[in-house]
Amino acid sequence: MSKLFSPLQIGNCTLANRITVAPMCQYSAVDGSMTDWHIMHLGAMALSGSSMLVIEATGVVPEGRITPQCTGLYSDANEEAMARVVKFVRSISPIVVGVQLGHAGRKASSARPWQGRGALAPEQGAWRTDAPSPIALAPGWPTPHQLSVQEMGSIKAAWVAAAKRAARIGLDFIEMHSTHGYLFSEFLSPLSNKRTDNYGGNLQNRMRWPLEVFRAMREAWPADKFIGAKISGTDFAEGGWGPDDAVVYAGELKKAGADFVTVSGGGVVLDAKVPVGPGYQVPFAERVKRETGICTGAVGLITDPHQAEAILAEGKADFISLARVLLFNPRWGHHAAIALGEEAAAMANAPQYDRVSSKVWPPAKTLGKLVA
């Protein structure tokens, strides 16, 4: 049996294989509430052959959304809309479903990618952004408001409230967003955190708030359900967060009750030098896994089933997190099964599609290898 299609235990949950759907913003919500687009998108992802699905970065407060069209989990309407989508996903697939909770910090109040991604202008409905320190992301971006300790307290309460909403929806897990230059990533990185109080300065201080929030969520989240975080392996920038920091942070998260981390990176500064290439972030995951022993996901330009299999077989990660390749090919998991000789798994989780199983439809055998 391939490693990719072997089961994985995270907390009390057993995943059927090690393919997971990375959180992907769809910029298609209304006032933070999911729409029919999410039914289509998450429905397609649920039939991808993956075992675990992370719902997109979801703001714990309205100001914590990246764009005005991002999802939120701060109102009853948001909760109801997400519950509807999750109920639908559960009706078509046994996939394990959770949500990535987030706060965009100084990168909030921005335009959708297809509208330029930049900071919103006042006439476009811009709002005040919050950050550890009053340092703009880049020229042309507003100077964020420096959060007071009291304000950090109310944002922490919002994370906990969102976690409780996620529990009521019946989600299987939550993932705390602490990478890509959003609020927690801004606290963690010395490039964006210049505070002189207990929440800035050395690594212990910079980690303090994200860890406090994580502990509060762990306490509020049902004990029998799992919880994790998406973290940065590096800022890809001089003087920034690096792999040693990632190891320490992942270790602290583990002590705080995290069942998994997914190791990504970048996003704190816009002029980072990212050496983009196949599996470019895998070495960071590998170090975190080796040095902390926490269940670790690798992400970033993993597109080929044999590449995914090698990462797992060589012990560099416990699971694979896929984003763009699943948008490109929403049946990737099934095709990967064929490519790795795991024919029994192909198309198996939707009997409506049994007619294209490789057992009864010979072209599947060649097409699967071609397109995965």
Ligand SMILES: Cc1cc2nc3c(=O)[nH]c(=O)nc-3n(C[C@H](O)[C@H](O)[C@H](O)COP(=O)(O)O)c2cc1C
């Ligand atoms: C459309 C799109 C939306 C994304 N939204 C999120 C998000 O909500 N949260 C997050 O942590 N990463 C997000 N990402 C990053 C992915 O989760 C992933 O880390 C990154 O794309 C690298 O993986 P890939 O090479 O498989 O695409 C997004 C990526 C894409 C393509």
